[in-house]
Amino acid sequence: DVVVTQTPLSLPVSFGDQVSISCRSSQSLANSYGNTYLSWYLHKPGQSPQLLIYGISNRFSGVPDRFSGSGSGTDFTLKISTIKPEDLGMYYCLQGTHQPFTFGSGTKLEIK
């Protein structure tokens, strides 16, 4: 199985900060057609996960442009600029290139 290592586990922030979350995979997530299925989600307590970014860097409908994704191969980053209260929660990356699809272990974005 592809192992996705997500760091950091915890990210204490102040509102207005800019932060980055990293996901590294144990093998390249680019398939033979050149597509890379790497997505990012925010999961708030009592809610279902919500898609933020898909295909490395594509923002999902309605996602503010303070969220951005980048990377290639095995190394991917989610950046959040100007953190707001509604951004607090658990962030997960997901690789959907290789079965079984695997999630990172999560990053908890919390107030300092």
Add this chain to the structure above:
Amino acid sequence: QVQLQQPGAELVKPGASVKLSCKASGYTFTSYYMYWVKQRPGQGLEWIGGINPSNGGTNFNEKFKSKATLTVDKSSSTAYMQLSSLTSEDSAVYYCTRNYYFDYWGQGTTLTVSS
């Protein structure tokens, strides 16, 4: 708007089976794969498997192949996941989610396995 409706909770006894449902609306049901994801209390997200509602074709995480059965009812735009031989390890929240990049999610069904 796309919606995936799941029952909030199920309580079942150890050794029993349960069939969880996910009713889709707001889009053409047969156009997108439906996937299922498990989250145990205090744990991360785990991919169980997926089904193509158009032809019933499935793919699974090997870990869940003997545990989960995926089906659909096209007439009611509903996806189902049956879990068998339940133990306490199966107590979790189960989400259904659409499409290969998991764009829309149900609210999740909290399954409690207890006598």
